Amino acid sequence: MDMQVAEIAQGVARVVLKGRLDIQGAAKIDLEFSAVAGSRRGVVVDMSEVTFLASIGIRVLVLGAKALQRRGGSLVLLSPTPDVEQVLEVTGITDLLPIMRDEAAAVAAVTA
Amino acid sequence: MVRLLLSHARPELARLSAWLDEQERVLAMSERVAYAVRLCLEEAVANLIDHAPATSDIAVDLGWQGGVMVAAIEDRGPPFDPRMAPVRARPATLDDAMPGGLGIVLMRSFASDIDYQTASGCNRLTLRFSGVGPD
Numbered sequence: 001m002d003m004q005v006a007e008i009a010q011g012v013a014r015v016v017l018k019g020r021l022d023i024q025g026a027a028k029i030d031l032e033f034s035a036v037a038g039s040r041r042g043v044v045v046d047m048s049e050v051t052f053l054a055s056i057g058i059r060v061l062v063l064g065a066k067a068l069q070r071r072g073g074s075l076v077l078l079s080p081t082p083d084v085e086q087v088l089e090v091t092g093i094t095d096l097l098p099i100m101r102d103e104a105a106a107v108a109a110v111t112a
Numbered sequence: 113m114v115r116l117l118l119s120h121a122r123p124e125l126a127r128l129s130a131w132l133d134e135q136e137r138v139l140a141m142s143e144r145v146a147y148a149v150r151l152c153l154e155e156a157v158a159n160l161i162d163h164a165p166a167t168s169d170i171a172v173d174l175g176w177q178g179g180v181m182v183a184a185i186e187d188r189g190p191p192f193d194p195r196m197a198p199v200r201a202r203p204a205t206l207d208d209a210m211p212g213g214l215g216i217v218l219m220r221s222f223a224s225d226i227d228y229q230t231a232s233g234c235n236r237l238t239l240r241f242s243g244v245g246p247d
Contacts, residue, residue: 020129022125022129022154023122023125023126023154023158024125024126024129052147052150052151054151054154054155054158054215054218055155055158055214055215055218056158058209058214059210062206062209062210063210065206066206066207069206083143083144083147086221086222087151087218090217090218090221090222091203091209091214091217091218092202092203092209093203093209095202095203095204096203096205096206096209
């Protein structure tokens with residue numbers, strides 16, 4: 001699992017995740033992802049190159065969203081693959097973390 | 113069926129993952145089946161490692177049976193039939209969404225069929241994947 005962070009607006013980061021967000025992948029990004037979520041007001045997580053998502057990966061995303069929410073911020077997920085979206089859907093995460101297909105709309109959602 | 117023996121320890125999940133990489137190719141799984149098998153096996157084995165006492169190794173069997181991919185997990189811990197676990201409600205808040213039970217939700221959704229048997233101290237969870245997955 002690889003993680004890249006780019007600043008796309010004041011206090012808003014775009015996080016690109018690549019690879020499997022399984023137990024090994026979650027362990028690899030957990031600290032850095034938490035640091036990003038804990039220091040921004042908005043985070044767009046580009047999921048388009050996440051090839052696998054397990055429950056431990058959901059934990060990373062939810063913890064990040066909680067850290068943002070506590071400070072009035074928000075997190076959105078951008079363009080997950082169909083298999084990954086299915087995992088998010090059946091676990092009910094899509095009710096809590098918006099999924100967007102358009103990057104501009106995603107950025108607008110977390111900067112509103 | 114091919115078999116992998118895992119010790120009761122978290123680092124073994126990396127070995128399971130590497131073994132699945134190989135078996136996806138050897139057993140010529142479709143991407144859809146491979147995803148479902150990986151998800152269910154990693155969730156099931158992680159649940160055993162995290163929640164069951166380390167009484168013995170964990171065995172994972174995998175293979176085609178009549179056009180259906182079958183995966184089975186054997187352990188010798190206290191019996192736990194995931195089919196009997198309460199249905200988890202969809203989370204209403206981020207606090208509700210924290211894992212704890214999500215693995216069972218995923219297994220129920222991504223496996224076509226779940227069977228569980230326990231006899232003489234040995235538990236066997238059998239998951240079947242017809243290729244349709246959760247649709």
